[in-house]
Amino acid sequence: MKNKVGREIPEEFLQNGVEVFQGQYYRDNYEYTKAAPTVRAYVKPDRNKLQNSLRETILALNLKDGMTLSFHHHFRNGDYICAQVMEIIHELGIKNLFICASSLGKAQANLVPMLEDGTITGISTSGVRDEIGRAISEGKLAQPAWIRSHGGRVRAIETGEIKIDVAFIGAASCDVYGNASGKGGKSECGVLSYADVDAKYADQVVVITDNVVPGVNMPASIKGIDVDYVVKVDQVGDPAKIAGGAIRMTKDPRELKMAAYCAKVVAATQWFKDGFSFQTGAGGASLAVTQFLRSYMDEANIKMGWGMGGITEPMVDMLHQGYIRALLDDQAFDIPAVKSVHSDPTHYEISCSEYANPLNKGAYVNYLDYVILGALEIDTNFNVNVVQGSDGLIQGAPGGHPDTAAGAKCTIIVAPLLRSRLATVRRELTSVTTPGESVDVLVTDYGIAVNPRRQDILQQLQKTDLPLCSIEELVETAEKICGRPEPIKFTDKVVALVEYRDGTLIDVIRQVKK
Amino acid sequence: MKNKVGREIPEEFLQNGVEVFQGQYYRDNYEYTKAAPTVRAYVKPDRNKLQNSLRETILALNLKDGMTLSFHHHFRNGDYICAQVMEIIHELGIKNLFICASSLGKAQANLVPMLEDGTITGISTSGVRDEIGRAISEGKLAQPAWIRSHGGRVRAIETGEIKIDVAFIGAASCDVYGNASGKGGKSECGVLSYADVDAKYADQVVVITDNVVPGVNMPASIKGIDVDYVVKVDQVGDPAKIAGGAIRMTKDPRELKMAAYCAKVVAATQWFKDGFSFQTGAGGASLAVTQFLRSYMDEANIKMGWGMGGITEPMVDMLHQGYIRALLDDQAFDIPAVKSVHSDPTHYEISCSEYANPLNKGAYVNYLDYVILGALEIDTNFNVNVVQGSDGLIQGAPGGHPDTAAGAKCTIIVAPLLRSRLATVRRELTSVTTPGESVDVLVTDYGIAVNPRRQDILQQLQKTDLPLCSIEELVETAEKICGRPEPIKFTDKVVALVEYRDGTLIDVIRQVKK
Structure with missing residues (x-):
């Protein structure tokens, strides 16, 4: 069945209420009863949650084949939690597990043999x-993987589409009551935003830390009342890889040019006024936008009301310099962000549901004025792919891309027209992550295209000297330079389902033919 | 059917899974699936939650006969929210409503005619x-009222025994996203701990404030993602009655004597060591304990790890003087407590579930070393009544009494032997609120009795010069002075059910015969 962005979704995946993508606001006003965990009550006082070892804890959980286990990715490339836990479970011979992770990457390389042997x-x-x-x-995975946006993951858990049996939550610190935080010790990750929903909806919750603190560990991101076990390990992660040092600002002239265009798009549109809200990514051009934005803000004599997202040093600097009144942080990308969220009283941790869940009563993405996002590929309908490489390999992440794009009043994609002789702007995407109806402006190094759905924005930009063009012109330029891309060959086997944030299927990804 | 404290519970109330009280830890390890609200999703961005008037908001809620509405009591005797909301609903002619309040008192006097006319x-x-x-x-109420402890109310909502259709949450401040707080504006109440469960479990949530703030209202006690409507009214309460000025320390020699005894009991028992946890009430003797505790703490060179409860100035002073490392606050009793929770980074707001819910994974009451509580009446089995006057009229509140008594390692009741020629220590209670098995020590102005179940505490106190006696001796002294009380005459009509914190019935209250 073809969905609203023209992608064919095989019928076999349209079961148990799963529908094809039907528009970004298809589920507005959707009513549902939230899922809820099964709780074992601790009426007797002074129960000791603190376990002797990770292995003992895992044995106490009474794991069974077929269960769903969850992990968060706040320790990023330095995460030791998922690897440690899964090695023990692997040894125990438990099979057929479903892993509900907020993200997976280099730190989870040890899972590959467990995919192969059916663990x-x-x-x-x-x-x-x-x-x-x-x-x-x-x-290599028996069932197709579900690729979900950050908001979509929270939604899937809160609606009960995913039922987590056990959440394993790594934390930089925890007290004996189970109050856990991204602050303190040798493995600070800043916030625990993605784990919030796991703690609230999993039947059993384990906090794993290398830093058990005396007294009450407050303020706590994860509340002790939701935690069954606390266990101390030698190390939750590799500090050097958890939060990288300060990200260096790009000096690439192409990225700087695009960043300058983006800032001008922001400054020329109607939402650029005192109190505006803003999110930008951690990529070179996205990050560099902040430095150009400052002068426009000085000129207009306005402040940003709040900045949101994965937070990086440039945003922290703007907060501390008074350009931003508040930062809403669901992920600390670097050490300055980690330090700031623990010390600046206007830098706030928010849960991922607050950040981006499409099916609550109004996540912050709904109130974003501007978001600046990247793209691996974008087609002439402004549909964006941020998941699959043009070689067919899965190599990206929707993250908050579809969430912020749907929520923001002005969604700006910034991407070079070409990347090492591969066109970014194309007639056909390898797969769709974010629908074009939620994308408003494309900024490239060859010109700026406005989605024809947004005549309001087009009119405002026409008053500037920005190099406006149509997206067809961009695709033609790209094709002139690198020709039309050879179609990649896929087998029939679907290896991943790309879910739109509301639970509908926006695309499927097939196995690359070797 | 007689329950474990010997009270007769009529069969008609033992339906739908309601059982008689069977011991304070009867439901330890009880497994249940939490209730959850029905949510109407706000997928479309930028929905305006801000309403024009309270009346319009109430009309938008589509209220129906028989619904359950909830209110919190953080504005205490100054609360205008419940009265304002219910006046409008009364005018609309909606009937047969169930009011789930965290507490009711003087500020809700206007509800009386609504009881009489079936609203x-x-x-x-x-x-x-x-x-x-x-x-x-x-x-005057058609059905018997449910008298619940603070922890019991959260439990009843989280288990689904009470399903809230609409929560009306008064707040000192709120932003347009629905993030609400007890801080800011002319009506500060400090915290919104009791309303936390309402926001999370009600189908529809309305925040009512007289202070809509620009930008993000963070940190927020109530999260915008749980809020449907925000409405501004002229005044949420009478500031003079919300948080009274500083409470004056008692000069009553009888109260001071009992306070000194209590402090000595604390200092002489094994849990009095660095990092101990402690809660005391706002009554004269309870409050005065803090001033005697200081010198014992100086002597032992120890600090309190955390103090909890309804917080008052003496506890705030101890925090600021370094006697206490952290305050856990579920209710701000006076202006110094309100100011402190908004300014001292070691004075934390906790939800009422974190405070006292018996059926989560371990509320803070479970980790209390000491709690000092009052009593209207106490019997020779150490059962306590804090709800019903000895004249038969309902005039008190369980509050956190049964919760903290069950959780604390050492539960101390402080009460004068007699109050204006009525004995506090009696052979028979007017009604039971807290079972004697959870009460360890009774401190009176005539001597100190230790519950025979606690030989460990008795042995420790025998090493002091405290005037120990048996509770039988106390009751005999009381009877010698004022004789045996005349039994009060009641009709057969049950007007209230006294629920123990775990949902079982510990007593029923009947209508007084005139």
Whole structure:
């Protein structure tokens, strides 16, 4: 069955209420009863949650074949939690597990043999990168992986589409009551935003930390009342890889040019006024937008009301310099962000449901004025792919891309027209992540195209000296330079389902033919 | 059917899974699936939650006969929210409503005619005082009122025993996204701990404030993602009655004597060591304990790890003087507490579920070392009544009494032996609120009795010069002075059910015979 962005979704995946994508606001006003965990009550006082070892804890959980286990990715490439837990479970010989991760990457390379031997047969994740991305692309997972946006993952858990049996939550610190935080100790990750929904909806919740603190560990991102067990390990992660040092600002002239265009698009549109809200990504051009934005803000004599997202040093600097009144942080990308969220009283941790869940009563993405996002590919209908490489391998992550694009009043994609002789702007996407109806402006190094649906924005930009063009002109330029791309050959086997944030299917990804 | 404290519970109330009280830890390890609200999703961005008037908001809610509405009591005797909302609903002619309040008192006197005309036919509350207490005592409510502890209310909502259709949450401040707080504006109440469960479990949530703030209202006690409507009214309450000025420390020699005894009991028992946890009430003797505790703490060179509860100035002073490392606050009793929770980074707001819910994974009450509580009456089995006057009228509130008593390692009741020629220590209670098995020490002005179940505590106190005696001796002394009390005459009509925190019935209250 073809969906609203023209992608064919095989009928076999349209079961148990799963529908094809039907528009970004298809589920507005959708009514549902939230899922809820099964709780074992601790009426007796002074129960000791603190376990002696991770192995003992895992034995106490009474794991069974077919269960769903969850992990978060706040320790990023430095995460030791998922690897440690799964090695023990692997040894125990439990099979047919479903892993509900907020993201998977290099740190989870050890899962690949577990895909091959049937320990893990299902996965839900945002990022599917590196070894695990390659394994899924190659069809090593028994069932197709669910690729979900950050908001979509929360939605799937809150609606009950995913039922988590056990959440394993790595934390930089925890007290004996189970109050856990991204602050303190040798493995600070800043926030625990993605794990919030896991703690609230999983039947059993384990906090794993290398830093058990005395007294009450407040303020806590994860509340002790939701936690069954606390266990101390030697190390939750590799600090050097958890939060990288400060990200260096790009000096690439092409990226700087695009960043300058983006800032001008923002400054020339109607939502650029005191109190505006803004999110930008951590890519070179996206990040560089902030430095150009400052002068426009000075000129207009306005402040940003709030900045949101994965937070990086440039946003932290703007907060501390008074350009931004508040930062809403669902992921700390670097050490300055980690330090700031623990010390600046106007830098707030928010849960991922607050950030991006499409089916609550109004996530912050709904109130974004501007978001600046990247793209691996974008087609002439402004549909964007951020998941699959043009070689067919899964190598990206929707992250908050579809969520912020749907919510923001002005969604700007910034991407170079070409990347090492591959066109970014194309007639056909390898797969669709974010529908074009939620994308408003495309900024490239060859010109700026406005989605024809947004005549309001077009009119405002026509008053500037920005190099406006149509997206057809961009695709023609790209084709002139690198020709039309050879279609990649796929087998019939579907290896991943690309879910839109509301639970509908926006695309499927097939195994690359070797 | 007789329950474990010997009270007769009529069979008609033992339906739909309601059982008689069977011991304080009867439901330990009880497994249940939490309730969850029905949510109407706000997928479309930028929905305006801000309403024009309270009346319009109430009309938008589509209220129906028989619904359950909830209110919190953080504005205490100054609350205008419940009165304003219910006046409008009364005018609309909606009937047969169930009011799930965290407490009711003087500020809700206008509900009395609504009990009489069938607008309100059921009530769940902790406190039932003043006019509304009298009306219920006189049998004016169609169904018996449910008297619940603070922890019991959260439990009843989280298990689904109470399903809230609409929560009306008064707040000192709120932003347009629905993020609400007890801070800011002319009506500060400090915290919104009791409303936390309402926001999370009600189908529709309305925040009512007199202070809509620009930007993001963070940190927020109530999250915008749980809020449907925000409405501004002229005044949420009478600031003079919301948080009283500083409470004056008692100079009553009898109260001071009992306070000194309590402090010595604390200092002489094994849990008095660095990092101990402690809660005390706002009554004269309870409050005065803090001033005697200081010198014992100096002597032992120890600090309190955390203090909890309804927080008052003496506890705030101890925090600021370094005697306490952290305060956990579920209710701000006076202006110093309100100011401190908004300014001291070691004074934390906790939800009422974190405070006292018996059926989560371990509320803070479970980790209390000491709690000092009052009593209207206590019997020779150490059962306590804090709800019903010895004249038969409902005039108190369980509050956190049964919750903290069950959780604390050492539960101390402080009460004068006699109050204006009525004995506090008696052979028979007017009704039971807290079972004697959870009460360890009774401190009176005539001596100190230790529950025979606690030989460990008795042995420790025997090493002091405290005037120990048996509770039988105390009751005999009381009877010598004021004789045996005349039994009060009641009709057969049950006007209130006294629920133990775990959902079982510990007693029923009947209508007083005139």
